[in-house]
Amino acid sequence: MxxxxxxxxxxxxxxxxxxxxxxxxxxxxxxxxxxxxxxxxxxxxxxxxxxxxxxxxxxxxxxxxxxxxxxxxLPFQPLCEEDCPGLCTECGARLADDPDHTHEAPIDPRWAGLTALKNDDE
Structure with missing residues (x-):
């Protein structure tokens, strides 16, 4: 021994x-x-x-x-659910609470000046 x-x-x-x-x-x-x-x-x-x-x-x-x-x-990245969708990358909303959460498509900065003209016409 x-x-x-x-x-x-x-x-x-x-x-x-x-x-x-x-x-x-x-x-x-x-x-x-x-x-x-x-x-x-x-x-x-x-x-x-x-x-x-x-x-x-x-x-x-x-x-x-x-x-x-x-x-x-311990898990390397602990998750609340196996398929947790996480947070919205733009506004930080929890995607599990609002699965239909969307944002408008971002405007290409090269065309951003034209949106100001469009808003002036309206």
């Missing part, structure tokens, strides 16, 4: 916002982890260079392993 093998499951509540529409999101994540904590007398000089978990005074520090397991399980 060169150490203590720790195996477990961690559950965490997540809070954040959708990457597309910025709506609040709450979710739960469950991860499993396994780590070998080596006794000091079984460490080799090679272990000093590697990131080997070690027992310190017969105590195990689970925080780094739990944090790494939970962070790796």
């Amino acid at each position: 060169e150490g203590v093998l720790v195996t477990g499951t961690a559950r965490a509540g997540l809070e954040g916002e959708c990457a597309r529409c910025l709506e609040p999101i709450t979710d739960d994540v469950e991860v499993t982890f396994q780590e070998l904590y080596v006794y000091p007398e079984h460490q080799t000089p090679h272990d000093e260079d590697d990131d080997v978990s070690r027992l310190q005074d017969d105590l195990v520090d689970l925080e780094p392993q739990l944090r790494d397991a939970v962070v790796l399980a």
